[in-house]
Amino acid sequence: MKKDMIFKELIQLDWEVENQDDFFNKIAQKxxxxxxxxxxxxxxxxxxxxxxxxxxxxxxxxxxxxHADPEHIKKPFIASTRxxxxxxxxxxxxxxxIHHVQIIFVLGFVQSEEHIELLQVLIExxxxxxxxxxxxxxxxxxxxxxxxxxMKGMDS
Numbered sequence: 001m002k003k004d005m006i007f008k009e010l011i012q013l014d015w016e017v018e019n020q021d022d023f024f025n026k027i028a029q030k031x032x033x034x035x036x037x038x039x040x041x042x043x044x045x046x047x048x049x050x051x052x053x054x055x056x057x058x059x060x061x062x063x064x065x066x067h068a069d070p071e072h073i074k075k076p077f078i079a080s081t082r083x084x085x086x087x088x089x090x091x092x093x094x095x096x097x098i099h100h101v102q103i104i105f106v107l108g109f110v111q112s113e114e115h116i117e118l119l120q121v122l123i124e125x126x127x128x129x130x131x132x133x134x135x136x137x138x139x140x141x142x143x144x145x146x147x148x149x150x151m152k153g154m155d156s
Contacts, residue, residue: 002078002118003154005108009034010079011141011148019087021046024066027079027106036075036108037068044068045106053090055099056123061132062099064089065122067107067115077108078118080148082135103135121153 010031017023028042045068054066086100105122109115125131131147138144148154 002076003149005076005078005118006145006148006154007077007079008141008145010036010077011144012079012081013138013141013144014084015081016084017087020049020089023081023083023087023104024049027081031077031079031106031108036073036077036079038072038074041068041072044072053092053095055089055091055101056126057091057097057099058123058126058132060129061103061136062089062101063126064099064101064104065107065119066104067109070109070111073108073110075108076110077106078148079106079108080104080144081106082144103132121151124153125151 015026017026024042024046028045031037031041045066048068049066055062055064081104083102086102088098089101091097091099107115107118134147135144138147
């Protein structure tokens with residue numbers, strides 16, 4: 001899939017955030033500072049999430065896969081975060097359901113058609129309970145990065 005979108009500098013382990021909004025503030029600032037997104041990104045990310053929530057009810061660990069429209073992205077990326085404590089996140093296609101999310105994959109695309117295939121690859125992999133346990137237990141960003149790179153479909 002898109003190994004060239006995965007960067008070690010965009011792996012965050014055990015980030016402490018108060019809520020979803022705090023997470024969006026932190027990730028947007030980091031992505032802007034590193035040159036991946038435009039100034040408009042943070043607001044676009046929040047607006048898109050408000051209209052199209054991205055939590056997936058994957059057991060045993062719900063996951064969120066937020067993204068903004070391509071015009072806010074400078075360079076394609078996958079930024080993955082494991083939070084120290086879960087935060088509330090509304091379910092994709094079911095706004096009334098709230099999940100407690102600890103693993104987040106923020107996606108940045110420069111072409112809108114790219115995201116469908118990557119979402120399919122991520123969703124398929126994230127349903128693997130053993131893989132999710134590994135994501136929750138690794139102790140270094142290097143190990144976390146390797147888990148992402150080794151996911152089925154990330155190299156095609």
